[in-house]
Amino acid sequence: MWHRSHQKFPASTRIQDATHDRAAAPTRSGLRPTPTAVRATARTRTAVPVRPRTAPVLRRTALVAPAPHAYAPGQPAYAPVPPQPAPVGPDFLAVGKRNAVVVDASGVALEMSGFTIEFRWPEIRSVHHQVSPDGKALMVAVIHLDGRLFECVVEAKPRARLQEWIPQLSWVLGHYRPAG
Known part of the structure; x- marks a missing residue:
């Protein structure tokens, strides 16, 4: 027998039995859950959020280095590399x-x-x-x-x-x- 303590989600996010009226089901916000927001799985009857089916949005963004953490060591100061001398000889x-x-x-x-x-x-x-x-x-x-x-x-x-x-x-x- 499956016990509530074995379920993955807290009781406030569980879906009630199918015989129970959804409108009367308690929720965290007090609002009635919509069918697109929650889906019940057949085996566990746990709440699984449903992602909206939209095409991914591709954006072109500038690559910016993340800011260093306050406790991170600073960047080492490297000496500039001197330019390599051009090979000497005829060309x-x-x-x-x-x-x-x-x-x-x-x-x-x-x-x-x-x-x-x-x-x-x-x-x-x-x-x-x-x-x-x-x-x-x-x-x-x-x-x-x-x-x-x-x-x-x-x-x-x-x-x-x-x-x-x-x-x-x-x-x-x-x-x-x-x-x-």
């Missing part, structure tokens, strides 16, 4: 309409249609370059240590710029990778 930059190639002391960076892949010198097996078959673009290929090949094609406008890029790129690659 090469070839920029086209959609793609770009950068070779400097830190390594090789290929930018293709907004995506950038950076390679540090220790992870590069070799770098190759040549003029495209139509003579309008510079083709640069980076071979990674694990054998993967990454290729970038930079269109040169005007074509005379391509003739400037080839010797400059060869000289910069020779400076950082004398063996190839």
